[in-house]
Amino acid sequence: MHHYTIAELMKSLRNKEFSSVELTQHYLERIKQLDSQFNSYITVSSEQALLSAQQADQALAKGNASDLCGIPIAHKDLFCTQGTLTSCGSKMLSNFVPPYNATIVENLANAGAVSLGKTNMDEFAMGSSNESSFYGASKNPWNIDCVPGGSSGGSAAAVAAQLAVATTGSDTGGSIRQPASFCGLTGLKPTYGRVSRWGMVAYASSLDQAGPIARTAEDAAIMLNAMASFDDKDSTSVDIEKSDYKASLNDSIKGLRIGVPEEYFQDGLDNDVATLVNAALAEYEKMGATLHPISLPHTHLAIPAYYVIAPAEASANLSRFDGVRYGHRCDDPKDLMDLYKRSREEGFGDEVKRRILVGAYALSAGYYDAYYRKAQQVRRLIKQDFVDAFTQVDVIAGPVVPNPAFGIGEKSTNPVSMYLEDIYTLPTNLAGLCGISLPCGLSSDNKPVGLQLTGNYFAEAKLLNVAHQFQQHTDHHKKTAPISNASNKLNSNQ
């Protein structure tokens, strides 16, 4: 059962090959047997999942169930889930049980999806490797010595290890697309404002956006159909009509103009990644698309601009964690200042502290103009590069990450080398555009490589269509991680 995509499971559930309860039990059993290898879950909500599955079976029996009814998914641990720990990968929130659901959690539950639990992540979504999690690193199911990417590393590892059919993630600077690329999955970062941020623990509010991680573009479309909504509880939610993201998956892409930015194919790009991305572009040409060299001249400024803006916003957002209102509180504080200081000192990990320091510095009087305002000006230039490019092309294609998954521990002691991983994903967030990562092959050492497509504002339907068409012509997305004997035993029983 765990080999099936959402689209396949929809049919099986309706044909009564198995029930949602059986499917959910199967996934819970796999998590129990296998997740000690991957550490992809922080919390497994078995009872709640089985209860939702029972309700889903009743809805399926009535015959009018929605697409996701009875499908086992999991949520990144930064989406508030009523009555279930929402730790954000941090000691600070390791005791936080929200009294309400995030809008997307509510939307997916209303669509009948069964939540298996909460997935591991970099602390407060800061990172590209999942190594900054208070709950320990998650491992890449393709190679457990490697990171699954971050910050939605657990969400990607869970889908790649077939411990959930699809998951939710958040992408502030690449955290859906990069782990999807490292784990051989399809991950969509919607346009800023398309999906509600209400109930999603804030990292950098002007960049954060939730989206799905799935096996295929079709599954991502089914997830987005349920996730996307206008939400008056999120003041940046955009009230424009939602497409049916499934409806246009089969549109022809003949004549599609694909922009290929020269800046995405320069020094620092791994040879295997370059070869596989170029092969994917050649495949698109065969399918009737045309390739157009373009320039996004301010790409090299994305890392410095992002690593000022994101920490600045984070330093403000994280000031609410003071030991008074939420989360961790130190023992026996001497006075109020001691309470603040020690609660934050004990509750936050190193990367989070580093960003609070950088952000507070960049926002402080005397440095605001030199750093924060300058970074915002650069952000505007990056956005303009895309606005200009989209007058000539329909989508922009390139690599997601300069290299396939790196080893655990390889970059964790050098923050700058970790930040450099984000070069191709950050510009999409700075501009507020949508982007998708889809598998385009395996490197010479058998690690997945992703192709990134960036779309214009609210062009999710187009991106999913272009990705789906690729998946109709190739089978990279069908390759699955080689999982150890324990899972094979389980497979043979199914």
Ligand code: GLN
């Ligand atoms: N790797 C980037 C960072 O560390 C992006 C993280 C994200 O998208 N949440 O900030």
